[in-house]
Amino acid sequence: MTIKRITFLQELLGLFGLQERVHLAWISSAEAQKFVEVVTAFTEKIKSLGPNPLPAYRDAPRAALAAAAH
Amino acid sequence: MKEQIKSWLEQGTVDVFLGYREVDHHPIPWCFTQEAIEEVDDLVVSPARYSLEKIATHMAAEDPDIRIGMLARDCNNRALNVLYVWNQLRPEQVVTVEANCCPSPLKEHADCSYLEPGTVGAYKKAVGIDNHLRLEAVEAYGPEEGRNRWMYEFQKCIKCYGCRNICPVCFCRECSLDHDDLVGTGPLLPDIPIFHLVRAVHMAGRCIDCGLCEDACPMDIPLRLLYQKVNRIAMDLFDYRTGTSGDQPPFSILGDRVTLEPKPIQPVTGAEA
Ligand code: SF4
Ligand code: SF4
Numbered sequence: 192m193t194i195k196r197i198t199f200l201q202e203l204l205g206l207f208g209l210q211e212r213v214h215l216a217w218i219s220s221a222e223a224q225k226f227v228e229v230v231t232a233f234t235e236k237i238k239s240l241g242p243n244p245l246p247a248y249r250d251a252p253r254a255a256l257a258a259a260a261h
Numbered sequence: 262m263k264e265q266i267k268s269w270l271e272q273g274t275v276d277v278f279l280g281y282r283e284v285d286h287h288p289i290p291w292c293f294t295q296e297a298i299e300e301v302d303d304l305v306v307s308p309a310r311y312s313l314e315k316i317a318t319h320m321a322a323e324d325p326d327i328r329i330g331m332l333a334r335d336c337n338n339r340a341l342n343v344l345y346v347w348n349q350l351r352p353e354q355v356v357t358v359e360a361n362c363c364p365s366p367l368k369e370h371a372d373c374s375y376l377e378p379g380t381v382g383a384y385k386k387a388v389g390i391d392n393h394l395r396l397e398a399v400e401a402y403g404p405e406e407g408r409n410r411w412m413y414e415f416q417k418c419i420k421c422y423g424c425r426n427i428c429p430v431c432f433c434r435e436c437s438l439d440h441d442d443l444v445g446t447g448p449l450l451p452d453i454p455i456f457h458l459v460r461a462v463h464m465a466g467r468c469i470d471c472g473l474c475e476d477a478c479p480m481d482i483p484l485r486l487l488y489q490k491v492n493r494i495a496m497d498l499f500d501y502r503t504g505t506s507g508d509q510p511p512f513s514i515l516g517d518r519v520t521l522e523p524k525p526i527q528p529v530t531g532a533e534a
């Protein structure tokens with residue numbers, strides 16, 4: 192179920208170019224090494240992608256609306 | 262057709278018949294009954310359409326044994342199929358009279374031209390999304406342009422809930438879109454794109470592409486394309502054709518068997534991965 196939903200979500204976010212910001216991995220509680228590897232790799236990945244571009248869109252029209260109201 | 266509906270009502274084949282009645286030259290969704298059987302004479306079949314099956318689910322929620330007759334286009338029939346799969350109606354309690362239908366990717370042949378392209382302004386074409394584009398054309402915008410265009414569309418939303426309220430397959434008692442912790446009910450603008458994506462996600466395996474949401478949307482947001490996208494994913498990933506399949510949708514837990522594998526972390530390619 193999880194993998195269906197995550198795969199689906201990745202596809203959907205592809206519409207906005209955000210699909211790489213979601214990652215799924217199976218890690219058991221005995222696999223500390225794997226946990227470190229995955230989290231490190233994903234953190235680096237996100238860092239290199241830079242900040243999420245969506246908040247800029249949210250704030251832009253709000254600012255415009257606020258300006259228009261004054 | 263009118264004679265048949267009358268005889269159904271008279272003989273008790275159905276308790277009510279849902280269709281449209283002409284009132285002051287307007288086709289109005291109407292519930293015909295045996296008590297007012299003469300109203301059937303004013304029944305009209307026209308390009309006008311409404312989610313009659315949604316009214317049917319409300320009736321069945323009040324009276325589970327009610328038998329309902331309904332005027333149904335193809336989209337109504339697809340919605341009925343989804344509602345059967347989700348146990349909102351029982352196939353035994355519904356009889357339909359078929360009416361002409363509208364074009365849709367879920368159905369190859371169509372002989373109704375109701376959804377004739379309206380006029381799309383130059384500005385919307387330049388910065389937003391032309392509602393009449395094919396999904397492939399919208400996907401071809403690529404990540405950054407696609408994001409710009411979708412967000413332009415979403416920021417117009419006035420959160421009227423029209424899209425949800427008209428939708429024949431939106432039947433949940435509690436809606437995520439009303440939930441303060443999920444999308445925030447108060448302020449305008451709504452949380453974008455969350456508001457639209459939450460609805461989109463819930464439409465995967467449910468939306469039957471009737472286009473009523475887009476008709477209802479006062480801001481002309483290309484909602485149908487968005488839900489076509491989620492159903493395209495359901496089709497590509499899970500081979501699920503919403504509205505024509507009698508199977509449980511792909512996100513139901515029962516009988517789950519999956520062949521998917523988690524995707525590896527891809528190295529970043531270029532500026533816009
Ligand atoms: S097209 Fe819109 S109104 Fe029709 S089923 Fe899909 S989401 Fe609901
Ligand atoms: S119908 Fe359009 S404007 Fe209204 S809530 Fe839905 S997307 Fe927003």
